[in-house]
Amino acid sequence: xxxxxxxxxxxxxxxxxxxxxxxxxxxxxxxxxxxxxxxxxxxxxxxxxxxxxxxxxxxxxxxxxxxxxxxxxxxxxxxxxxxxxxxxxxxxxxxxxxxxxxxxxxxxxxxxxxxxxxxxxxxxxxxxxxxxxxxxxxxxxxxxxxxxxxxxxxxxxxxxxxxxxxxxxxxxxxxxxxxxxxxxxxxxxxxxxxxxxxxxxxxxxxxxxxxxxxxxxxxxxxxxxxxxxxxxxxxxxxxxxxxxxxxxxxxxxxxxxxxxxxxxxxxxxxxxxxxxxxxxxxxxxxxxxxxxxxxxxxxxxxxxxxxxxxxxxxxxxxxxxxxxxxxxxxxxxxxxxxxxxxxxxxxxxxxxxxxxxxxxxxxxxxxxxxxxxxxxxxxxxxxxxxxxxxxxxxxxxxxxxxxxxxxxxxxxxxxxxxxxxxxxxxxxxxxxxxxxxxxxxxxxxxxxxxxxxxxxxxxxxxxxxxxxxxxxxxxxxxxxxxxxxxxxxxxxxxxxxxxxxxxxxxxxxxxxxxxxxxxxxxxxxxxxxxxxxxxxxxxxxxxxxxxxxxxxxxxxxxxxxxxxxxxxxxxxxxxxxxxxxxxxxxxxxxxxxxxxxxxxxxxxxxxxxxxxxxxxxxxxxxxxxxxxxxxxxxxxxxxxxxxxxxxxxxxxxxxxxxxxxxxxxxxxxxxxxxxxxxxxxxx
Numbered sequence: 132x133x134x135x136x137x138x139x140x141x142x143x144x145x146x147x148x149x150x151x152x153x154x155x156x157x158x159x160x161x162x163x164x165x166x167x168x169x170x171x172x173x174x175x176x177x178x179x180x181x182x183x184x185x186x187x188x189x190x191x192x193x194x195x196x197x198x199x200x201x202x203x204x205x206x207x208x209x210x211x212x213x214x215x216x217x218x219x220x221x222x223x224x225x226x227x228x229x230x231x232x233x234x235x236x237x238x239x240x241x242x243x244x245x246x247x248x249x250x251x252x253x254x255x256x257x258x259x260x261x262x263x264x265x266x267x268x269x270x271x272x273x274x275x276x277x278x279x280x281x282x283x284x285x286x287x288x289x290x291x292x293x294x295x296x297x298x299x300x301x302x303x304x305x306x307x308x309x310x311x312x313x314x315x316x317x318x319x320x321x322x323x324x325x326x327x328x329x330x331x332x333x334x335x336x337x338x339x340x341x342x343x344x345x346x347x348x349x350x351x352x353x354x355x356x357x358x359x360x361x362x363x364x365x366x367x368x369x370x371x372x373x374x375x376x377x378x379x380x381x382x383x384x385x386x387x388x389x390x391x392x393x394x395x396x397x398x399x400x401x402x403x404x405x406x407x408x409x410x411x412x413x414x415x416x417x418x419x420x421x422x423x424x425x426x427x428x429x430x431x432x433x434x435x436x437x438x439x440x441x442x443x444x445x446x447x448x449x450x451x452x453x454x455x456x457x458x459x460x461x462x463x464x465x466x467x468x469x470x471x472x473x474x475x476x477x478x479x480x481x482x483x484x485x486x487x488x489x490x491x492x493x494x495x496x497x498x499x500x501x502x503x504x505x506x507x508x509x510x511x512x513x514x515x516x517x518x519x520x521x522x523x524x525x526x527x528x529x530x531x532x533x534x535x536x537x538x539x540x541x542x543x544x545x546x547x548x549x550x551x552x553x554x555x556x557x558x559x560x561x562x563x564x565x566x567x568x569x570x571x572x573x574x575x576x577x578x579x580x581x582x583x584x585x586x587x588x589x590x591x592x593x594x595x596x597x598x599x600x601x602x603x604x605x606x607x608x609x610x611x612x613x614x615x616x617x618x619x620x621x622x623x624x625x626x627x628x629x630x631x632x633x634x635x636x637x638x639x640x641x642x643x644x645x646x647x648x649x650x651x652x653x654x655x656x657x658x659x660x661x662x663x664x665x666x667x668x669x670x671x672x673x674x675x676x677x678x679x680x681x682x683x684x685x686x687x688x689x690x691x692x693x694x695x696x697x698x699x700x701x702x703x704x705x706x707x708x709x710x711x712x713x714x715x716x717x718x719x720x721x722x723x724x725x726x727x728x729x730x731x732x733x734x735x736x737x738x739x740x741x742x743x744x745x746x747x748x749x750x751x752x753x754x755x756x757x758x759x760x761x762x763x764x765x766x767x768x769x770x771x772x773x774x775x776x777x778x779x780x781x782x783x784x785x786x787x788x789x790x791x792x793x794x795x796x797x798x799x800x801x802x803x804x805x806x807x808x809x810x811x812x813x814x
Contacts (some may be wrong), residue, residue, distance in 0.1 A: 136166040136323050139342040141179040157222030157468040158458045160511030164320045168345020177353040180282040184309030184338025189278045194776045197246025204239035206332045221318045222468030224459040227422045235294035241606035242301025249625045252773045268654045273644050276632040278307030281357030288363045289315035289470050290425040292322040299361050306631035313343045317470045351375045356382030363388045387617030390533050392557035394432040398567025406592045411566040412446045418602050419517050420466045424537035428562040428602035437543035448493040451517045457505025464505050469513040478536035489522035530556035551579035559614020564588040564601040585612030651770040665736035668810040669781045676769040680733035685721050687759040693725040720756040730789045734767045741810040751800040762792045780807050
């Protein structure tokens, strides 16, 4: 008997008690694995995630979690060859597999970058600046994001057994949520291989990742408030999940990526001589044939100006005719099999439904190849050649029926309003695209499509060289869509992480906010001492360490010299009469950047020391003009300390307050420096 796949639960690999169900090679029909989770204790599994995985994960800072994700990505890259061998059995070509395997691993690196670049080396993320809640400055509000003591459950679709898991794992891991993965049965052996590699690496905290290789029946019964379910699949199954008691009444949150009748629109400005026509045709054919059209973002509706319908169909059929279908490992094959014979029958049924209001203009739903299969058996393998249909604007089925395979329907439109209305009939989509070189067309269509789409690509000759195409979700952008598409959001860089955390409005005194958040808050206690803060290493610096400078007079000579030296001869700095007429100044004033430059001279310690570099300022605001012969002084306070886990230095954010002789704030900003962890530096 073929090997039975195993679950990874409660820190050990689990083999089911029964013989399980067979899983077949999509191209040959031979049995390759069996799967079952009979006898697995789902309650123990979720409890293990909460009591072992969650605490271990949340004990790490965002930067430490990010470092583990990057290390995991590097580890998995070394094993892609074995994953590709298994991926071929799902019917996916090597090119299909790269999007799933290397693409999935790429999301780990992207999440790792989010963790190190956009999140602090802490366990709390601050959402915005403190908000004054009283006149005296002693009562403030601060929004904070913290990790939830729950579990993320993934329920994934069959088409991306690696990417589907890893694109969800990255944000959840950063957010501090341990993950339980439930892959779709048909391709679960690829997921199992990746999880085995992850477990063997020993990189992730125990309990932060578990795998369920069988039916999820009863799993939602074990979930509770603070838990999250991320589902990718059919709208029907999504409906069942939405109506589960723990989702309706138990506080379990649910994210859904469901069916999506995505469209691509050819702009009315495009002619047969424009490069945009070729871009449009290539895009549609790619989405029809990549993964054999088994992709949630594939183009199901091809919307074309009515006068261009015949031209577009001719171009599409010519390109589709060059698509070789066959065994995914065979030389020259561009499209492999559908994932199973059952899936092929589902697609054929959907095509039959579409034919109620559309005609087939290319391909034959009853033929496995196009025209002949390459090194493959059309009876045992789940092959189906590309099928292109044509419908008019009155057709109903193309906007209701999704053939989850290499199928698209060309529909003509008469005006931009007509095109927008046709797109909206899909009732919400993950992705839409518009191919046009006319900015007015782009604005009109995008504003019309935006409420109905999670992502919109505007493609033309200018961005085509770098465009990733209509159907490629990117980890830096949200992936999801409204309405029929499920209404959920995944990935999206920092957004995807915060989506899985709890935002809380914290209220208190400046000192209390500083203590809780780890960032100095305006009004908090400042610590001044005999040692200049620039003489302190990262290990010695403390939040609130402050230097208060001596005052400096800003003379007219200073202002004139700065104007001549920089070339900034704006009249407010050089023409007394004109400056006097300006209601904001009433006379010659110093350049704002002169004030900031002089301020730096007031707080900088010139000798070599732990402060290695200044790498910028944030949030610079000029509040009160500095007139000739006024004085300025600076108060510089350590606001935030962020050690870098992979370097011998860290980042220090300083609160800079420049005041005049009257004590009024002249300028406020954050100074950003790199500071050695130890000084003198050790080697």
